[in-house]
Amino acid sequence: MKKTFATIMLLLAVASGLFAADKFYADDPLLKEPSPRDAAKVKNRKLNDYYDLLENSFQKRGERNEKGVMIRARDVNTLDEPMDGAWYTHRHYWHAMTDEQLQLGAGGQNPPSQEGQWTIVSAKSEGVTPGFVIVDAKNDKYYVKFDPMKYPELATGAEMISARLFHALGYHVPDYYLIHFTPQKLVLGKDVVFHDAEGRKRDMTQSDLDQLLAKVPRAGDGSYRAIVSLQIQGKPVGPYKYFGVRGDDPNDIVPHEHRRELRGLDIFAAWLQHNDSRSINSLDTLVQENGVTYVRHHLMDFGSTLGSLSTWAKTARYGGEYYLDFKPAPKQIFTLGLAVPYWAHAQYPGYPAIGGFEAATFRPDEWVPDYPNAAFQNRLPDDDFWAAKQVMAFTNQQIRAIVKVAQFSDPRAEQYMAETLIARRDKIGKAFLGKVLPLDLFAVENGQLTFHDLAREHGLDVKGELHITWASFDNKTSQSTPVPGAADFRVPATQGGEVSYLAAHLWRGDDTAKAITVYLRSTGGPTEVVGIDRTW
Amino acid sequence: MNIHGRPTGRYRNLALFVFLASLGVFVLLPRLCRGQESRTQEIEKQRDEKAAHPNSDAPGKVEKALIYLEDGNIMERLTAGFHGWNLRLGGLVQGSGFALGPEYRRNPEWLGGSNFLLGAQVSTKLYQKYYTGWKMPRLANDHVSFEFNGVHRNYSQIDYFGPGPRSSKDTRTDYRLEDTAVDAALGVKPVRHTQFGASAGYLWVNIGPGTSGKFPSADQVFSPVESPGIDRQTNFLRFGPYAQIDYLDNPDGPAGGGLYTFEYTWYRDQKLNLHDFQRMDAEIQQYFGFFNKTRVLALRAKATLTDAERGNVVPFYMQSILGGSEDLRGFLPFRFYDNNSLVLNAEYRWHVMSILDMALFADGGKVFSRRGELNFSHLQGDGGIGFRFNYQGRQFMRLDIAGSHEGFRFWLKFNDIFVRRPVGTASAQPIY
Numbered sequence: 001m002k003k004t005f006a007t008i009m010l011l012l013a014v015a016s017g018l019f020a021a022d023k024f025y026a027d028d029p030l031l032k033e034p035s036p037r038d039a040a041k042v043k044n045r046k047l048n049d050y051y052d053l054l055e056n057s058f059q060k061r062g063e064r065n066e067k068g069v070m071i072r073a074r075d076v077n078t079l080d081e082p083m084d085g086a087w088y089t090h091r092h093y094w095h096a097m098t099d100e101q102l103q104l105g106a107g108g109q110n111p112p113s114q115e116g117q118w119t120i121v122s123a124k125s126e127g128v129t130p131g132f133v134i135v136d137a138k139n140d141k142y143y144v145k146f147d148p149m150k151y152p153e154l155a156t157g158a159e160m161i162s163a164r165l166f167h168a169l170g171y172h173v174p175d176y177y178l179i180h181f182t183p184q185k186l187v188l189g190k191d192v193v194f195h196d197a198e199g200r201k202r203d204m205t206q207s208d209l210d211q212l213l214a215k216v217p218r219a220g221d222g223s224y225r226a227i228v229s230l231q232i233q234g235k236p237v238g239p240y241k242y243f244g245v246r247g248d249d250p251n252d253i254v255p256h257e258h259r260r261e262l263r264g265l266d267i268f269a270a271w272l273q274h275n276d277s278r279s280i281n282s283l284d285t286l287v288q289e290n291g292v293t294y295v296r297h298h299l300m301d302f303g304s305t306l307g308s309l310s311t312w313a314k315t316a317r318y319g320g321e322y323y324l325d326f327k328p329a330p331k332q333i334f335t336l337g338l339a340v341p342y343w344a345h346a347q348y349p350g351y352p353a354i355g356g357f358e359a360a361t362f363r364p365d366e367w368v369p370d371y372p373n374a375a376f377q378n379r380l381p382d383d384d385f386w387a388a389k390q391v392m393a394f395t396n397q398q399i400r401a402i403v404k405v406a407q408f409s410d411p412r413a414e415q416y417m418a419e420t421l422i423a424r425r426d427k428i429g430k431a432f433l434g435k436v437l438p439l440d441l442f443a444v445e446n447g448q449l450t451f452h453d454l455a456r457e458h459g460l461d462v463k464g465e466l467h468i469t470w471a472s473f474d475n476k477t478s479q480s481t482p483v484p485g486a487a488d489f490r491v492p493a494t495q496g497g498e499v500s501y502l503a504a505h506l507w508r509g510d511d512t513a514k515a516i517t518v519y520l521r522s523t524g525g526p527t528e529v530v531g532i533d534r535t536w
Numbered sequence: 537m538n539i540h541g542r543p544t545g546r547y548r549n550l551a552l553f554v555f556l557a558s559l560g561v562f563v564l565l566p567r568l569c570r571g572q573e574s575r576t577q578e579i580e581k582q583r584d585e586k587a588a589h590p591n592s593d594a595p596g597k598v599e600k601a602l603i604y605l606e607d608g609n610i611m612e613r614l615t616a617g618f619h620g621w622n623l624r625l626g627g628l629v630q631g632s633g634f635a636l637g638p639e640y641r642r643n644p645e646w647l648g649g650s651n652f653l654l655g656a657q658v659s660t661k662l663y664q665k666y667y668t669g670w671k672m673p674r675l676a677n678d679h680v681s682f683e684f685n686g687v688h689r690n691y692s693q694i695d696y697f698g699p700g701p702r703s704s705k706d707t708r709t710d711y712r713l714e715d716t717a718v719d720a721a722l723g724v725k726p727v728r729h730t731q732f733g734a735s736a737g738y739l740w741v742n743i744g745p746g747t748s749g750k751f752p753s754a755d756q757v758f759s760p761v762e763s764p765g766i767d768r769q770t771n772f773l774r775f776g777p778y779a780q781i782d783y784l785d786n787p788d789g790p791a792g793g794g795l796y797t798f799e800y801t802w803y804r805d806q807k808l809n810l811h812d813f814q815r816m817d818a819e820i821q822q823y824f825g826f827f828n829k830t831r832v833l834a835l836r837a838k839a840t841l842t843d844a845e846r847g848n849v850v851p852f853y854m855q856s857i858l859g860g861s862e863d864l865r866g867f868l869p870f871r872f873y874d875n876n877s878l879v880l881n882a883e884y885r886w887h888v889m890s891i892l893d894m895a896l897f898a899d900g901g902k903v904f905s906r907r908g909e910l911n912f913s914h915l916q917g918d919g920g921i922g923f924r925f926n927y928q929g930r931q932f933m934r935l936d937i938a939g940s941h942e943g944f945r946f947w948l949k950f951n952d953i954f955v956r957r958p959v960g961t962a963s964a965q966p967i968y
Binding site: 025026027028030033034036037041043045046047048049050051077078195200207211214245246247248249250251252253315316317321322323324325326328329332333336337340341343344345346 | 573574575576578579580582583584586587590591592593594595598599602603606607609612613618645827828829830831884886887888889890891892894896929
């Protein structure tokens with residue numbers, strides 16, 4: 001009997017050694033998504049604005065992080081980062097962009113041609129501010145939007161600034177330009193289909209055009225200021241949702257509520273007061289690369305960011321409560337309104353170009369978009385940290401440079417906008433960086449483990465010194481064996497075969513809950529950082 | 537098995553085989569089958585599995601219906617109408633029941649933009665209204681306005697409790713008000729927020745028996761001495777000046793600023809030479825918004841004074857009226873009639889959620905026969921609570937619950953409590 005038992009145990013040991021899943025594969029960490037499968041069969045889908053509001057307000061869609069259930073972001077590599085690809089691209093935080101690059105945004109090299117006229121090929125009259133689609137002399141198509149009559153520079157300024165920031169933060173966004181033109185620059189194309197104020201489709205006339213232009217502010221010299229966006233590359237197939245996956249897209253394998261860049265978008269949206277960060281303001285397009293058609297996911301329409309509501313200035317509620325927020329209602333009802341919500345204390349500067357944007361009452365961890373968002377609600381401290389570190393990467397000078405693209409005519413408005421973004425940035429750093437041990441950008445240089453201590457770099461309170469222990473790490477069994485005597489940042493010598501792993505465990509002061517394990521791999525050549533595990 | 541329950545040799549081998557087989561099936565096989573050697577392969581395998589089982593993201597029935605409404609611009613068509621034609625809901629006098637009817641609207645851009653209106657409405661109580669209007673609010677570079685209004689109304693059961701502030705709730709009667717009016721107003725806007733003007737019009741009035749059936753007709757209860765004009769009605773030529781200062785922050789839902797209106801109208805009896813009188817209307821609305829206008833104190837004071845020429849009287853159907861959803865909410869509609877009136881309203885409104893505001897309110901007011909009684913004594917009072925339902929910052933419905941010594945009243949209305957009337961003779965009458 002004993003012999004039999006021993007045989008079984010031996011077999012088990014051999015089997016587990018032979019067949020256990022490696023923690024790290026040879027191609028880890030994957031910095032870029034593997035080449036996509038062909039997704040040419042993906043169909044266009046529509047999303048109704050009101051349905052989206054009701055569905056997200058009254059139903060708990062997607063798989064949620066709830067009490068006792070913690071689902072960490074699933075689209076990340078072993079360095080805990082999303083990969084470059086259809087959703088996201090590592091930009092400013094990892095490869096510091098110059099002021100000029102930040103100002104250029106997603107393109108910056110292809111404004112509408114000044115040669116010849118711009119031909120209007122379609123238009124909309126719905127809403128208070130009109131919009132056109134124009135084709136320029138290069139035959140490029142642009143979407144044109146204006147400011148509301150009472151708030152010159154508000155919506156166009158907000159969209160210019162936010163599009164630059166979202167691009168630098170890694171998202172796919174349209175290529176926006178600010179333009180100034182006189183009515184003579186526009187010419188009405190043939191058979192332009194137009195939805196008039198009564199919702200009827202008919203051919204657009206010059207009178208319609210004149211009436212649309214009469215609804216937007218005009219400068220003293222008779223020119224109009226507008227923002228144009230170059231048509232997004234690829235065939236539009238509708239917006240993405242913030243939960244679930246697109247059923248017909250083979251590359252869309254991680255439920256959106258578990259995507260790091262969608263969870264982290266909540267923090268960026270809070271920074272930029274992008275309460276309109278909902279599905280309707282996203283767009284998927286079918287693009288072709290290397291002969292393969294795949295779906296690329298974009299953010300768009302930033303006219304309701306910062307202090308702008310596209311057609312009006314934001315009121316204080318935006319960011320403070322959901323549109324259909326029943327939670328605060330009983331308190332408001334039974335206190336007869338004497339319990340004033342924190343956001344109602346906001347004070348705005350009164351500049352038309354700024355609208356309702358401020359930093360004094362901004363509470364990053366309580367900020368909410370217009371209605372519940374499954375990905376935003378699934379945020380975990382590591383998602384918060386991922387986003388906050390990127391927000392904090394913008395220096396004061398860089399923020400000022402980006403604000404310049406709004407071309408505010410009032411220098412006080414420009415200064416206020418920059419200072420408000422800086423103050424909100426700092427609040428985000430304070431609120432979220434410390435939710436985990438804020439060390440990042442690990443590398444091995446000259447035999448030392450190096451990293452950025454973001455808490456110290458950004459002047460946050462830190463308690464205690466950093467501690468480190470080292471262990472050799474078995475990639476097959478995930479077993480760690482302490483390396484005796486190794487307690488500083490020098491990488492200990494490794495023993496083992498051709499490929500060996502070390503694990504460095506770091507924490508600060510007495511707070512051992514917030515810790516990081518950094519995995520190093522040595523393959524005979526230079527030692528590289530191959531993985532990061534954060535706990536909190 | 538032996539008697540101790542231990543496996544015998546043959547069974548021991550069988551158990552070992554079963555164990556190893558299970559190990560193979562449940563532990564090793566999946567790992568062998570996975571066969572991935574890289575992260576790329578792992579991801580590609582997941583993609584393969586997804587590609588093998590594609591799902592369509594077809595919207596459900598509700599979403600499909602909403603998309604249909606959106607694509608067809610159905611809501612725009614319903615609200616903006618079809619070739620100018622629209623269905624108008626509500627808008628008749630209080631107590632009329634549910635009203636609807638066709639309305640034709642045109643907003644041509646010429647003359648700085650003008651609005652033409654033509655409509656007809658009928659209510660569940662068979663109240664009828666036929667109306668037309670042509671407004672040119674922005675003439676002479678927005679410094680001059682002109683408007684013409686014509687209306688015929690046939691309201692079959694307007695309540696009447698008798699004259700004076702001491703009328704009894706128990707003497708409820710009703711009458712038919714049938715009138716036709718044409719008016720024109722010319723306004724000048726010399727500076728921002730301010731307009732002065734003058735207007736003139738003609739009014740034909742007919743009063744008949746009420747049709748409610750639940751209450752006696754007014755002419756059977758009240759004599760011409762108590763209620764002048766109840767037996768014979770007349771036509772009026774009316775004219776007079778007006779002035780208005782309007783610096784409300786948002787006309788659709790004011791939370792700051794003020795609206796001050798003053799009108800003086802001469803009514804000249806064209807048939808009986810019994811009812812020549814002057815009417816003065818003064819109204820102040822003031823709004824104080826605080827905490828980013830999430831709390832608003834809304835105040836209104838409104839006085840109407842009339843002065844009949846020697847030997848003339850103001851007919852009861854042209855007297856000031858108080859009571860109901862727009863002034864004294866704790867009282868029945870049209871509860872008090874007399875030559876003069878004063879009403880004071882105060883509301884404290886607060887934000888509950890984006891679609892709902894609430895309000896605590898108090899109303900005070902009185903009607904009185906002599907102008908010398910214009911003071912704050914003997915006011916009828918009420919108080920209550922209101923729920924204001926908003927869509928995109930605009931109130932579309934209110935539920936007010938008010939109580940007074942005459943009982944509780946519930947008002948479900950689709951207008952603002954401080955209804956904004958057009959200035960000029962067209963609105964200088966008790967039932968507008």
